[in-house]
Amino acid sequence: MFLKPKLTLNLFFFSFFCVSLAAQNLPAGDNLSALGKLVGDNDSIVVADPDGRIIYEKNGAKRLIPASTLKLLTSLAALHYLGPDYRFATEFYMDKDYNLKVKGYGDPLLTSEILIEITKTLDSGVKYINDVVLDDSYFKPTKIPGVTSSFEPYDSPNGALCVNFNTVNFDILRGRPVSAEPQTPLLPFALAKINKSSIKAGRILLSSDQNENTLYAGHLLSHFLEKEGVKPKGKIMVGAVRQESDRLILKYVSTFSLEDIVSRLLLHSNNFIANQIVYAISAKINGQPGTLEKGVLAISAFAVNILKIDDLTIVEGSGISRENRISAISFLKILTAFEPHMDLMKQNGNEYFKTGTLTGVSTRAGYIKGRDGRFYKFVIITNSNGNSAEKISKMLRALIE
Numbered sequence: 436m437f438l439k440p441k442l443t444l445n446l447f448f449f450s451f452f453c454v455s456l457a458a459q460n461l462p463a464g465d466n467l468s469a470l471g472k473l474v475g476d477n478d479s480i481v482v483a484d485p486d487g488r489i490i491y492e493k494n495g496a497k498r499l500i501p502a503s504t505l506k507l508l509t510s511l512a513a514l515h516y517l518g519p520d521y522r523f524a525t526e527f528y529m530d531k532d533y534n535l536k537v538k539g540y541g542d543p544l545l546t547s548e549i550l551i552e553i554t555k556t557l558d559s560g561v562k563y564i565n566d567v568v569l570d571d572s573y574f575k576p577t578k579i580p581g582v583t584s585s586f587e588p589y590d591s592p593n594g595a596l597c598v599n600f601n602t603v604n605f606d607i608l609r610g611r612p613v614s615a616e617p618q619t620p621l622l623p624f625a626l627a628k629i630n631k632s633s634i635k636a637g638r639i640l641l642s643s644d645q646n647e648n649t650l651y652a653g654h655l656l657s658h659f660l661e662k663e664g665v666k667p668k669g670k671i672m673v674g675a676v677r678q679e680s681d682r683l684i685l686k687y688v689s690t691f692s693l694e695d696i697v698s699r700l701l702l703h704s705n706n707f708i709a710n711q712i713v714y715a716i717s718a719k720i721n722g723q724p725g726t727l728e729k730g731v732l733a734i735s736a737f738a739v740n741i742l743k744i745d746d747l748t749i750v751e752g753s754g755i756s757r758e759n760r761i762s763a764i765s766f767l768k769i770l771t772a773f774e775p776h777m778d779l780m781k782q783n784g785n786e787y788f789k790t791g792t793l794t795g796v797s798t799r800a801g802y803i804k805g806r807d808g809r810f811y812k813f814v815i816i817t818n819s820n821g822n823s824a825e826k827i828s829k830m831l832r833a834l835i836e
Contacts, residue, residue, distance in 0.1 A: 470834070473827045478817040479763040480827065485809035487771060495764040498746055499816045502791025503704045504800045505754035505761075507780075508747075508769050510697045512734045513712045514776065515741065516720055521693040523715070525596070527553075528681035533563050535667065537656065538570040538676045539596025541718070541725065543711040544691050544699070545652075546599050547619040550659050553687055558663040560684060566669035567657055570676045571596040571649045574714045575724035579706075581756030591707040592643040593714060595725075598652040600707050602638040605629060612636075624654040646673045698779040701789055709753035727751060742768045754791050763814040766800060770812045777802050777810075785836055790824065799824035803835045811835050 471493055474480050479494035489495070513521075523542035529535060535557075539545075574595035582590045591601040603625040604615040612629050614621040615636070621629075628647075629639055641648040653671040660667060691699075700708040710727070713734065718725030720733045731749055738744040748760040780787040780801060787810075788801030797817045802810040813831060815824040 470830050475819040477819045481763040481814045483812040496762050498760040499818045500796050502793045502796045502798045503754040504789050504791040504798045509752035512737045516716045519694045523689045525687045527685040530681045534566040535564045536568040536676045541595050541715050543708040554659040554663050564667040567653045567667050567671045568674035569653045573723050580750045593710050601641045601648045604638050606636050706753035713752035766814045795820040797824040799828050805835050
């Protein structure tokens with residue numbers, strides 16, 4: 436008795452989809468049957484028309500691993516909590532002993548190029564520096580669920596004061612490591628790590644062990660200061676800014692708005708940026724230090740209270756963890772809310788989309804412009820080993836475009 440209404444519902448979706456396609460003079464029939472055959476028992480698909488009506492679904496209520504498509508929810512929550520014009524900051528203080536103190540607030544796009552510009556500004560008012568003290572207390576990072584101990588950039592640790600995504604890009608020239616980026620020198624601090632590793636070339640991660648990633652930011656800043664003629668005389672260390680007594684000499688406010696950051700996050704599917712945003716949400720909503728747990732709770736509350744999603748499990752914001760779970764039906768609500776921001780997503784012709792990939796997981800979600808010039812929303816989540824969300828989406832595009 437239970438199976439019959441379920442079958443009737445699926446037939447209704449099938450019939451409604453065919454009618455909708457027929458109204459646009461779009462192909463259906465065999466193509467639609469083939470689309471369903473590509474979706475296995477551990478996969479799901481949901482398609483909605485421009486008015487939000489679900490016109491096709493299979494296994495839409497099944498909770499599956501979304502992989503990096505989860506970044507759409509993280510981005511949407513950030514735009515909600517922080518605002519599209521939110522800008523990260525980094526503060527520079529001088530204490531009475533001429534120690535330069537740097538307080539980070541989690542800027543995910545703090546790079547060598549920006550440090551160079553900062554040191555040029557600092558040079559105009561700073562003539563002597565003793566120690567360089569690095570304050571990364573705004574976040575209290577922990578290991579991200581799903582992250583391994585690999586050297587891959589997607590495993591980069593988070594922190595309140597990080598530079599170049601906590602990576603060093605190097606190459607080998609005449610048998611010796613050299614910087615692969617002209618704007619970033621290969622410092623002895625990083626070279627020592629490279630020499631201890633088995634990596635031949637590419638990006639090496641700076642870990643959070645013994646504050647390695649934070650200290651690297653200090654070493655790079657010191658190098659650029661020296662280039663400007665202000666060589667720090669003392670140590671590079673982790674410490675604390677005392678705002679009641681230390682003098683603020685520069686507050687760098689990022690030139691990148693949160694919308695700019697979200698665009699880069701979605702274009703490059705950068706796990707580091709995604710979870711920097713989670714920590715930033717946490718610190719803004721619940722006060723410092725920002726933590727992963729508090730950030731995840733804030734995103735979960737946004738999903739439940741604003742998006743009305745009731746089947747989400749989220750443990751981090753990038754989608755790297757297999758513990759993250761959501762149904763395609765619920766993910767459609769994310770797409771509905773994100774539609775005003777679709778231009779921040781990767782675009783291929785008439786499609787705006789976000790993909791996700793883990794071993795045995797392939798996902799894709801976004802918008803396809805139909806022949807009527809309006810956008811159809813789709814969610815494809817495949818958790819069957821070897822299945823391809825891209826293959827399914829190509830067939831779907833052929834039906835809609």
